[in-house]
Amino acid sequence: xxxxxxxKCREILKRTGVRKGQVxxxxxxxxxxYAIPAGKIVGNKGKVYALDKDAYKLKxxxxxxxxxxxxxxxxxxxxxxxxxxxEDSSVxxxxxxxxxxxxxxxxxxxxxxLKEAYRVLRDDGLMSAYPEHIEIEELKQEIExxxxxxxxxxxxxxxxxxxxxxxxxxxxxxxxxxxxxxxQVNSNSVRAKKTSTIEI
Ligand SMILES: C[S@@+](CC[C@H](N)C(=O)[O-])C[C@H]1O[C@@H](n2cnc3c(N)ncnc32)[C@H](O)[C@@H]1O
Numbered sequence: 001x002x003x004x005x006x007x008k009c010r011e012i013l014k015r016t017g018v019r020k021g022q023v024x025x026x027x028x029x030x031x032x033x034y035a036i037p038a039g040k041i042v043g044n045k046g047k048v049y050a051l052d053k054d055a056y057k058l059k060x061x062x063x064x065x066x067x068x069x070x071x072x073x074x075x076x077x078x079x080x081x082x083x084x085x086x087e088d089s090s091v092x093x094x095x096x097x098x099x100x101x102x103x104x105x106x107x108x109x110x111x112x113x114l115k116e117a118y119r120v121l122r123d124d125g126l127m128s129a130y131p132e133h134i135e136i137e138e139l140k141q142e143i144e145x146x147x148x149x150x151x152x153x154x155x156x157x158x159x160x161x162x163x164x165x166x167x168x169x170x171x172x173x174x175x176x177x178x179x180x181x182x183x184q185v186n187s188n189s190v191r192a193k194k195t196s197t198i199e200i
Contacts, residue, residue, distance in 0.1 A: 009159050010037035016128045016171055021045045022092035025084060025120060027113070028052060028099030032061035032073075033159055038095070039070045049091070051076040051084055082113035084120055091120045094127045098160060100134035105142055114146035118174065126151070127172045132160055140170060148172035 013034060018024060022042050026035040029050040039048045050073055052058050058075040065073045076084060082103075094117040103110040117127050127148055131139050140150065151171045158167040 005033065005159055005162060005164075006037050008157065008164065009034050010041060012158060012169065013038055013041055015154060016093075016169055017126050018042065018093055023047045023049070023090060024093045024095065025049045025051065025086065025091045025117075026095045026097070027082075027084070027117070028096070028102070029057070029061060029075075030054070030098075031057045032064050033162055034095055034097050035061060035073060036064055036068065036070065038093075039065060039073045040068070042072060044072060046072060048073045049076055049084065049086060050074070051078060053078050053080045082109055082116050084116060086120045088119055089122045089125075092122060092125050094121055094125070095130075096127065097130040098132045100129075100131055100139060104134065105138050110142060111146060114143060114148070118147050121174065123174055125174070129170045129172070130158060130167060131170065132167065136168060136170070143170075143172055144175070147175055149175040 018038055018041050020041065020043050023046060024038045024042060026038060026048060029035040029052050032050060035048050035050040042048060050058065050061055052075075055077055058077055061073070062075055096113070096117065103113055121127060127143070129139065129143065144150070149172060151173045153168055153170045155168045156166070157164050158169065159165070160167060
């Protein structure tokens, strides 16, 4: 049965744009606070790839999925490299939620992570970031440099480490006119889009 935390995560994912039938990659999924509700939203025809370097967290997630009867969540254990092994353009939504403590803007793995997100994402896909432990505008610039364009952002109560906390979600799409995955684009040269922060 869904508890309050799960209901909140589900609401956040729906607000972000996760829909029935989609393929989601939750990079740095932890024990599944967002991956489990994502699995419930996308349903039997959808799929959630839950990726983490921590085998214990993935085991906990797999147990939660099993006890909730979810068969559409596949765990991916990595050695810490920002690589998923998924096909190019095979994912509708990439979640990068509360993982930036491990990928600071000074870390060369951050551009590699963003390049991987770009590679696996379909052209009309969505990359959703929940920045914690990082300067939000600096991260936004890094993400834009990796070929994404901010679509919308919203602020309000989110779930951080399993607890309610005020925060922001930033949703990106692939920048128009950017043909090369991971290409460094000057965000000023990308067609300006109207973005807004909405309180939830
Ligand atoms: C604070 S938790 C966030 C979990 C989940 N995304 C959430 O918002 O509830 C960060 C997770 O990122 C994972 N992580 C950190 N560095 C990673 C890396 N290089 N590759 C894969 N996972 C990583 C950690 O193991 C941890 O489970």
